[in-house]
Amino acid sequence: MSEQEGGNGSSKSSSLTNYEEALEALSSLIIRRTRADGSNFGDQFDVLFVYLKMLDLEEQISNMKIIHVAGTKGKGSTCTFTESILRNCGFRTGLFTSPHLIDIRERFRLNGIEISQEKFLAYFWWCYDRLKEKTDDNVPMPNYFRFLALLAFKIFAEEQVDVAIMEVGLGGKYDATNVVKEPIVCGITSLGYDHMEILGNTLGEIAGEKAGIFKDRIPAFTVPQPEEAMHVLEDKASKLNVPLQVVPPLDAKLLNGLTLGLEGEHQYLNAALAIALCSTWLKRTGNIGDAYLERTDTLPEQFIKGLTSASLQGRAQIVSDMHFKNDQSNELVFFLDGAHSPESMEVCARWFSLAIKDNSPDEMLFHRQLDNPKSSHDVVKMQHGERGAQRKSAPILLFNCLTVRDPQLLLPRLMETCADHDRSSKSVGKSHARQKTGTITDIVPEELKDDIEMSASNCEHSAVFSSLPVAIKWLRDRSQQNQSVRFQVLVTGSLHLVGDVLKLVKK
Incomplete structure (x- = not known):
């Protein structure tokens, strides 16, 4: 973001009062979400691309090397493992997750650290003021989560991250993060019954919404799923020529006697998915060759360090x-x-x-x-x-x-x-x-x-x-x-x- 572009934000970014003002402005965007037939979810998904134009983000997003992750359980953990692995491989990372536990800035991490208050305010006011100026009754301000997703794309573009790991907030098909047209790789974590008032009453319906992040011919990975959900994922993948692979839990022996940074047996499944996402990202971005991906008897030192040092508040x-x-x-x-x-x-x-x-x-x-x-x-x-x-x-x-x-x-x-x-x-x-x-x-x-x-x-x-x-x-x-x-x-x-x-x- 240039000095001129960031002028309004920079002038506001130093005081606690201004941070509270930003949180108040953000709170004003909270509205109730409904099933995918309302103006706030579903039919009006295309308005997100109007917001991208307003913020000049279209080209910047198309140039990002994005990992996109949806699912019911384990999204945050999988994204955290993924970010930690690639950071330990030497890449500059951007991580967008939700919700936050204490401070909104937890949702935006640069190289594993939540964004500073100064940077947050600069980018926040730049996006908020520009949208406030350009929106009207026909194209109103984006809702709370949509604004945060747009803000994440702005932050990661301006901070020139090597990889942006984007966690879906809700569902997938109509989620604000799904403006990504060509991610490098997609992941679907364990599926279950949640947000049924929005996503549907069956595992099949829920899986259909999550599979909405699949893109034509872009590789995707998932973990073992209930039969009903897996059938839908496979069907959606087939229609889009998506090479979909199922990964088994990580063998603890590959950690050389160490333990995962996130506790719980279920984390070995999330860790395995993260390894697949990282390996594919490294291959598709030209950082490793096929032989690297074929090894199943060992993990690189950077992967082990990333998995064992990962941390995430509020999970175990x-x-x-x-x-x-x-x-x-x-x-x-x-x-x-x-x-x-x-x-x-x-x-x-x-x-x-x-x-x-x-x-x-x-x-x-x-x-x-x-x-x-x-x-x-x-x-x-x-x-x-x-x-x-x-x-x-x-x-x-x-x-x-x-x-x-x-x-x-x-x-x-x-x-x-x-x-x-x-x-x-x-x-x-x-x-x-x-x-x-x-x-x-x-x-x-x-x-x-x-x-x-x-x-x-x-x-x-x-x-x-x-x-x-x-x-x-x-x-x-x-x-x-x-x-x-x-x-x-x-x-x-x-x-x-x-x-x-x-x-x-x-x-």
Whole structure:
């Protein structure tokens, strides 16, 4: 972006007040999305190309070397692995994902780091002011997500990234990221039931929307899918002459004894998809030859480093409450995962069940003491006598889902899977609320209370709190009152909930 072009943005980019003004302007673009027959989704998809002309982005996007990823589960993880691999291969990367957890700038990453506030504001106001000037009643301002996608393309074009990894926000066919006409390679992660009010009621319909990112003769990869979904993907690929390949989970042996940067068994599937996307991107951009792709017995060092160093907030993340950072006698640990579909609830429950075993109070305190024992006698004493007196653990569920999702579909899958792992999750804190401006409001709608209490009825203990801060305060109070207990809190059901919990516990 030239100095002249960026003048308006640059003059505004220095103050916190201006950042808040930008967020207010962005919030004004939030509108309700409906099925693919409304003016905001589907029929008016072509208006996106009008916006591209307004922003002079058509040629810039056509010159980008883009990796495009859709799916129900694992999109963010797959894109994160992909970005990390290519960055470690020496390329300048741009990564666009959604949603954000704490700050909108998380959605735009340059070389693995969220864009600076100064750059964000410069590009934001350049795009916003130009669109505001050129749109009218016939072509209104783009909605919230469409604007963010356009902003991502502007940022990556001006920052001259070598590769742009674009995560689909919703669906695929009518998603704002699908203005890309010739990506280098496409990926479809695991498919399941989500956003059914928009994408359709069957896996076939959902798969059809996701396959909307396929482009004529552009290679695509997916992971093993349910038969109904796979049939649709294969049919769509065939009609567009798309060479579609299915990748199996990554063999952990290829990591040379290391572990993936993102936790959970399901990540080996996302990692395998990322490897296929990166390998194909490298080949099609002239950076490697065919022989490289044919090797199945080893991974390049850069790939291993990328996979093992990847990080993503809110997915299988473990965080201790910073409220007690100076008080070692209190232990309140949050296990955060933004699962929000029935299938991802099962994956989340399996991860949590294993994670609380690996992070049991006995093991954690025992190893912490062994790091600095007073004497060899103390080590023997702890090994044989003291571990039985260590803290008990208390698994707790803090759950929330947006009003478009049914807690009675999500909670049973979560609880049943936890039970299969011989663990009981006591649901003591449920903060249900409507989504507002990308965050959780502090008011529980009266019409939701019956559904919440009904979905909690299968738990031994349950309670509904009026707001998330109240629920967190309850947990902190219990932790202080029961210092012999280590509270292990699973936070799931919504990425928005996870983001709001992170804001509170990291203060």
